[in-house]
Amino acid sequence: MTTTILDPVAVTENGSSTTTKRVLLLKPRGFCAGVVRAIDIVRIALETFGAPIYVRKEIVHNSYVVNDLAKKGAIFVNELDEVPEGARVIYSAHGVSPAVRQRAKDRGLKVVDATCPLVTKVHVEAIKFARQGYSLVLVGHRDHEEVEGTQGEAPEVTQVVSTVEEVEALVVPDPNKVAYLTQTTLSLDEAKYMIDALKKKFPNIVGPHAQDICYATENRQTAVKNVAHGADVVLVVGSRNSSNSNRLVEVSQNLGTNSYLIDKAEDIQPEWLEDAKTVAVTAGASAPEVLVQEVVGYLQTRGYGSVDEVEVMPENVRFGLPPEIVQAIASAPQPAQ
Numbered sequence: 001m002t003t004t005i006l007d008p009v010a011v012t013e014n015g016s017s018t019t020t021k022r023v024l025l026l027k028p029r030g031f032c033a034g035v036v037r038a039i040d041i042v043r044i045a046l047e048t049f050g051a052p053i054y055v056r057k058e059i060v061h062n063s064y065v066v067n068d069l070a071k072k073g074a075i076f077v078n079e080l081d082e083v084p085e086g087a088r089v090i091y092s093a094h095g096v097s098p099a100v101r102q103r104a105k106d107r108g109l110k111v112v113d114a115t116c117p118l119v120t121k122v123h124v125e126a127i128k129f130a131r132q133g134y135s136l137v138l139v140g141h142r143d144h145e146e147v148e149g150t151q152g153e154a155p156e157v158t159q160v161v162s163t164v165e166e167v168e169a170l171v172v173p174d175p176n177k178v179a180y181l182t183q184t185t186l187s188l189d190e191a192k193y194m195i196d197a198l199k200k201k202f203p204n205i206v207g208p209h210a211q212d213i214c215y216a217t218e219n220r221q222t223a224v225k226n227v228a229h230g231a232d233v234v235l236v237v238g239s240r241n242s243s244n245s246n247r248l249v250e251v252s253q254n255l256g257t258n259s260y261l262i263d264k265a266e267d268i269q270p271e272w273l274e275d276a277k278t279v280a281v282t283a284g285a286s287a288p289e290v291l292v293q294e295v296v297g298y299l300q301t302r303g304y305g306s307v308d309e310v311e312v313m314p315e316n317v318r319f320g321l322p323p324e325i326v327q328a329i330a331s332a333p334q335p336a337q
């Protein structure tokens with residue numbers, strides 16, 4: 001495999017016109033810093049505290065990751081009522097509402113919080129705007145756990161919208177005192193469209209200092225945008241319930257390039273590849289690299305002999321572990337010298 005530090009023009013101009021069947025492997029792809037941290041937290045908790053460790057909801061939205069951690073002793077539950085009193089529970093990377101935190105306290109649970117720091121940032125903004133007396137509009141998918149958690153910070157003043165029609169139907173006590181926030185994993189284009197609609201309806205609306213869509217979501221979408229024109233098909237490795245993975249498919253489709261979301265190589269339908277000379281492969285922020293490599297391996301067996309990794313931008317973000325885990329590591333017995 002060769003790695004190209006992106007010359008997107010060269011990639012897109014040469015892409016679909018090539019006569020050799022080839023794979024363009026996008027970079028950055030796959031695990032983001034929040035997902036790495038969340039998985040590390042479960043793994044370290046299992047190693048230091050021992051199984052079982054309960055995890056509220058899927059730690060990240062990927063079935064392979066969840067099954068792998070379940071095999072190691074993690075027990076995934078939907079709600080804290082399923083966790084025995086006094087047991088240890090980990091909150092997923094998508095975050096929880098204050099009501100869930102209170103429930104954990106009431107049940108005497110030992111909590112380890114794997115909420116991504118970039119989700120926590122949005123929670124802090126929600127608290128700040130609500131304290132300042134704003135009505136809050138949260139742009140996002142209302143059935144997503146992250147949105148439930150953020151909305152839960154100020155439920156009495158927060159309304160969730162996911163379409164322009166919902167923006168137009170909004171009713172607030174004071175149209176001059178409205179703030180917006182967004183889910184971290186939206187499509188950048190869709191979010192801009194929604195924010196423009198909000199600004200039209202509420203000209204004095206305020207928003208966060210820096211966009212809520214996280215760096216990993218943005219970088220993976222930018223990589224697809226740079227390469228989709230030069231590909232015949234874009235395959236996105238990720239699970240059905242992974243928001244950022246679904247958005248990658250949409251970004252490609254909006255550019256006119258067929259795109260499919262696959263959990264694993266076996267999901268690829270041969271007809272998708274008919275007449276496809278150039279197949280671009282990427283992965284959502286919760287999809288492990290092992291699944292990407294299986295997809296590449298499958299494509300190679302189908303005649304895609306050349307694999308070029310196309311690096312659109314470097315990505316070196318890392319997040320520290322939460323104090324409960326740092327302490328657990330520090331107090332774990334040291335191996336004999």
Ligand code: SF4
Nearest residue numbers: 032034116184214285
């Ligand atoms: S996708 Fe973004 S917000 Fe979600 S866990 Fe990764 S870095 Fe955090």
